[in-house]
Amino acid sequence: xxxxxxxxxxxxxxxxxxxxxxxxxxxxxxxxxxxxxxxxxxxxxxxxxxxxxxxxxxxxxxxxxxxxxxxxxxxxxxxxxxxxxxxxxxxxxxxxxxxxxxxxxxxxxxxxxxxxxxxxxxxxxxxxxxxxxxxxxxxxxxxxxxxxxxxxxxxxxxxxxxxxxxxxxxxxxxxxxxxxxxxxxxxxxxxxxxxxxxxxxxxxxxxxxxxxxxxxxxxxxxxxxxxxxxxxxxxxxxxxxxxxxxxxxxxxxxxxxxxxxxxxxxxxxxxxxxxxxxxxxxxxxxxxxxxxxxxxxxxxxxxxxxxxxxxxxxxxxxxxxxxxxxxxxxxxxxxxxxxx
Amino acid sequence: xxxxxxxxxxxxxxxxxxxxxxxxxxxxxxxxxxxxxxxxxxxxxxxxxxxxxxxxxxxxxxxxxxxxxxxxxxxxxxxxxxxxxxxxxxxxxxxxxxxxxxxxxxxxxxxxxxxxxxxxxxxxxxxxxxxxxxxxxxxxxxxxxxxxxxxxxxxxxxxxxxxxxxxxxxxxxxxxxxxxxxxxxxxxxxxxxxxxxxxxxxxxxxxxxxxxxxxxxxxxxxxxxxxxxxxxxxxxxxxxxxxxxxxxxxxxxxxxxxxxxxxxxxxxxxxxxxxxxxxxxxxxxxxxxxxxxxxxxxxxxxxxxxxxxxxxxxxxxxxxxxxxxxxxxxxxxxxxxxxx
Numbered sequence: 001x002x003x004x005x006x007x008x009x010x011x012x013x014x015x016x017x018x019x020x021x022x023x024x025x026x027x028x029x030x031x032x033x034x035x036x037x038x039x040x041x042x043x044x045x046x047x048x049x050x051x052x053x054x055x056x057x058x059x060x061x062x063x064x065x066x067x068x069x070x071x072x073x074x075x076x077x078x079x080x081x082x083x084x085x086x087x088x089x090x091x092x093x094x095x096x097x098x099x100x101x102x103x104x105x106x107x108x109x110x111x112x113x114x115x116x117x118x119x120x121x122x123x124x125x126x127x128x129x130x131x132x133x134x135x136x137x138x139x140x141x142x143x144x145x146x147x148x149x150x151x152x153x154x155x156x157x158x159x160x161x162x163x164x165x166x167x168x169x170x171x172x173x174x175x176x177x178x179x180x181x182x183x184x185x186x187x188x189x190x191x192x193x194x195x196x197x198x199x200x201x202x203x204x205x206x207x208x209x210x211x212x213x214x215x216x217x218x219x220x221x222x223x224x225x226x227x228x229x230x231x232x233x234x235x236x237x238x239x240x241x242x243x244x245x246x247x248x249x250x251x252x253x254x255x256x257x258x259x260x261x262x263x264x265x266x267x268x269x270x271x272x273x274x275x276x277x278x279x280x281x282x283x284x285x286x287x288x289x290x291x292x293x294x295x296x297x298x299x300x301x302x303x304x305x306x307x308x309x310x311x312x313x314x315x316x317x318x319x320x321x322x323x324x325x326x327x328x329x330x331x332x333x334x335x336x337x338x339x340x
Numbered sequence: 341x342x343x344x345x346x347x348x349x350x351x352x353x354x355x356x357x358x359x360x361x362x363x364x365x366x367x368x369x370x371x372x373x374x375x376x377x378x379x380x381x382x383x384x385x386x387x388x389x390x391x392x393x394x395x396x397x398x399x400x401x402x403x404x405x406x407x408x409x410x411x412x413x414x415x416x417x418x419x420x421x422x423x424x425x426x427x428x429x430x431x432x433x434x435x436x437x438x439x440x441x442x443x444x445x446x447x448x449x450x451x452x453x454x455x456x457x458x459x460x461x462x463x464x465x466x467x468x469x470x471x472x473x474x475x476x477x478x479x480x481x482x483x484x485x486x487x488x489x490x491x492x493x494x495x496x497x498x499x500x501x502x503x504x505x506x507x508x509x510x511x512x513x514x515x516x517x518x519x520x521x522x523x524x525x526x527x528x529x530x531x532x533x534x535x536x537x538x539x540x541x542x543x544x545x546x547x548x549x550x551x552x553x554x555x556x557x558x559x560x561x562x563x564x565x566x567x568x569x570x571x572x573x574x575x576x577x578x579x580x581x582x583x584x585x586x587x588x589x590x591x592x593x594x595x596x597x598x599x600x601x602x603x604x605x606x607x608x609x610x611x612x613x614x615x616x617x618x619x620x621x622x623x624x625x626x627x628x629x630x631x632x633x634x635x636x637x638x639x640x641x642x643x644x645x646x647x648x649x650x651x652x653x654x655x656x657x658x659x660x661x662x663x664x665x666x667x668x669x670x671x672x673x674x675x676x677x678x679x680x
Contacts, residue, residue, distance in 0.1 A: 174633075175630065176586070176628075180588070207549075208547060208549070208586040208587075209548070209549045209613070211585075211586035211609075212609055212611050213612075218586050218587070218588060219587075219588055221588070222588040245516070246551035246552075247558070247559075248520070248558060248561070251517075272617075273549070273617050277612075277613050277617070288514055288516075290515065290516065
């Protein structure tokens with residue numbers, strides 16, 4: 001029995017607004033007494049996305065307490081509308097959703113806020129603000145204003161944090177130190193605005209592969225230093241396994257980061273890297289990252305928030321959303337949740 | 341006048357053993373009174389490799405003191421044999437060559453040592469040893485023995501350093517901390533052997549893009565910490581702009597590294613990254629790295645050794661070696677040498 005057979009897809013689930021809902025009736029109980037989908041005990045197991053290999057653990061079902069902190073970052077199911085992502089998350093029994101601003105804008109903030117409130121999902125984060133390494137004063141002002149709008153959206157959706165992607169080197173510039181300085185200045189300008197809205201700025205250190213063109217904050221150590229001058233209610237850090245797994249001493253840094261951690265995002269580092277490095281984020285377990293070790297460090301920090309799965313990968317995006325969500329729930333239950 | 345027209349290629353220069361020699365007669369004097377090839381003052385300027393754009397500065401000619409510390413790392417002209425690389429370096433007036441072990445093995449150590457002694461070139465480094473993150477005791481012993489052979493070669497060629505590529509995660513392993521520990525253990529075992537041969541081990545921290553599959557030492561800070569327990573005559577660090585340009589605080593780290601720096605390698609970080617990330621090392625000036633700033637930091641450290649140009653790039657490899665060397669000499673004269 002495949003994941004798809006476990007899920008009743010409404011006629012327009014792939015292209016329309018209603019999404020998938022889990023069917024009743026195929027539930028078992030594993031050794032821990034937790035409900036799981038019967039597909040893994042049937043003769044034909046579920047297939048993982050994108051590997052195509054048989055699932056290694058049963059799919060946790062809605063109501064399974066292991067799913068309580070699992071959040072679908074919208075970019076993991078990039079072809080789903082916000083409506084579909086909400087429905088898909090509810091159908092899978094997830095506790096939260098990570099909302100991107102572009103699909104949010106497609107439906108409007110008020111509509112989205114209503115949908116999300118009705119769904120019972122928490123919004124684990126808004127992705128994304130930042131992009132404040134520009135030089136031109138007018139561009140800097142525009143970036144600030146755009147970040148204010150993002151903060152307003154985060155506040156309206158009760159998201160605890162706005163994820164800040166710092167931005168890369170401006171066109172033609174090789175002044176990395178200057179770009180990092182401007183990022184720090186922009187954060188300082190934004191911090192009181194965030195606090196006023198009850199939203200914490202989440203600085204996302206990004207893998208150095210993106211230092212030139214996307215994010216000039218490259219390590220957790222650097223992000224923590226950027227956050228340090230501010231209150232934890234104003235500025236925190238986003239801990240993303242893909243970006244940080246390689247950093248020397250990162251487990252100790254994470255464990256000691258305490259209330260600075262405002263988001264924990266998981267996906268794997270896979271090799272060979274896909275040709276488009278922006279799409280090189282793999283499903284947990286398909287790559288080289290030691291999720292138990294990383295997650296233990298996050299737990300040691302005291303982080304009690306949601307765990308977002310954020311995967312940019314062409315084959316994941318091409319797969320049916322419900323299969324993607326089922327795979328991520330299995331991998332999370334296997335590799336992440338037991339160590340939270 | 342193109343670079344090729346400045347260079348007399350012997351009939352077998354592209355496929356045989358004799359290589360290129362510079363012709364006489366087309367020499368000018370720039371504002372600093374330094375000789376340069378007349379191609380840049382002619383109507384048709386030289387074209388840079390691989391951009392195909394007109395050269396921005398004249399090509400320094402043999403005898404130009406600016407070339408004294410410039411070294412051709414053999415992988416920059418990957419299709420040249422060792423004989424061709426020696427001849428090409430001499431023809432271009434370079435001071436040194438960075439020798440790779442594979443082309444060295446093709447001709448044998450004694451022959452190579454004779455050629456290099458006759459050429460007048462220094463050997464700036466031997467690339468490469470390392471690869472000591474393996475787990476199996478027999479494999480670790482084999483890696484150690486291979487590194488001893490590499491040290492012997494470095495000593496025979498009077499190379500000041502053996503470049504150590506640490507190696508990645510062993511197949512199936514996700515234990516990055518363990519791999520780094522084994523690297524440290526292997527360095528400790530190798531250090532006295534290096535000292536006995538008058539060769540310094542050069543730990544090469546590698547861009548985190550390679551942390552999984554090539555080099556688990558990811559920052560200069562980490563490499564310096566690995567070197568710290570040893571005498572500078574035993575263990576140092578390789579400073580490669582491609583690997584380190586993004587590291588927060590790297591300029592201060594470089595400037596303070598003193599005699600630990602045993603090799604300075606330059607090439608650029610280019611975007612978008614080529615599909616094969618191993619071939620993503622660009623010609624200086626084609627990417628995002630601030631070479632003057634980086635080179636000033638290297639100079640501040642007191643480093644007085646050679647500067648290797650090490651470029652892995654499919655289009656560079658496909659170009660005639662003499663044009664590659666001419667481009668790298670121009671870019672070096674423009675972006676690196678003035679700040680040494």
